[in-house]
Amino acid sequence: MLKLLIEFIPLIAFFIGYKVGGIFDATLYTLVATVGSTAITLLLKQKVSKVHLITNVLLLVSASLTLFSGNTTFIKMKPTILYTIFGSAFFITSFKWEPAIKLALGTAIQLKEDIHWLQLNIRFMWFFFTMAVVNEFVWRTFPEETWVNFKVFGALPITILFLLFQLPYLIKYKASDSSVQ
Incomplete structure (x- = not known):
């Protein structure tokens, strides 16, 4: 807590x-x-x-860039950049190394097959890229207060909902304790 x-x-x-x-x-x-x-x-x-x-x-x-330059673009782009970094990490690890989601959740949950990790990884990749686009759209289209409200009250609930929507997939493809190697 x-x-x-x-x-x-x-x-x-x-x-x-x-x-x-x-x-x-x-x-x-x-x-x-x-x-x-x-x-x-x-x-x-x-x-x-x-x-x-x-x-x-x-x-x-x-x-720091925002405060020293007096330009709010830097702080407003931060979520976009962060989401893009995470989306890119999930994208790259879909083809190389272990899927990032497996590295993040591998000790907490085991899935039946590697393809399930890959599919989950791709879901997270698309989520982060979508959130990057949404952040850009909101801060460039709407008044600053709308972006602040989205950042504080929108992005977090959207992320929680996304995670909740992954639960059925995790439950469906969770490895039984006897099949975990």
């Missing part, structure tokens, strides 16, 4: 910062919250996951 709360701190800080003073305050609050949550994670776990590290570095770069 604590880990989940730590993950949400930067998003909560972004929303509060936006309501308090606009996009630049939101960016600054998120930057500070990200550094703080990463420090807490390091203290508690003695390590930071690769996904967390990639996300944090991208946030630090995009937030």
Whole structure:
């Protein structure tokens, strides 16, 4: 539960910062919250996951560019870039190495055959590429407040729904304990 709360701190800080003073305050609050949550994670776990590290570095770069340049494009493009990085990782690992989803979930769940991992990997790839396109569409088409609301209240529920829709697939192709090698 604590880990989940730590993950949400930067998003909560972004929303509060936006309501308090606009996009630049939101960016600054998120930057500070990200550094703080990463420090807490390091203290508690003695390590930071690769996904967390990639996300944090991208946030630090995009937030710094936004704050120093006064151009909000950088912070608004951050989700697009992040989704594209993740989508690309799933795409590349569909053809080379182990599917990224198997590396992420392999210890938590086992699927019957490698083809099921590959199909799940492709689903995640398309999800991330779609989210990149949606983020671009929202921030370039609608007012800034709409993008902020999408970022805070839209992207997370969409991600949770996507994950929930994967449960039937995972249940259907889950390996029985006796077939796990």
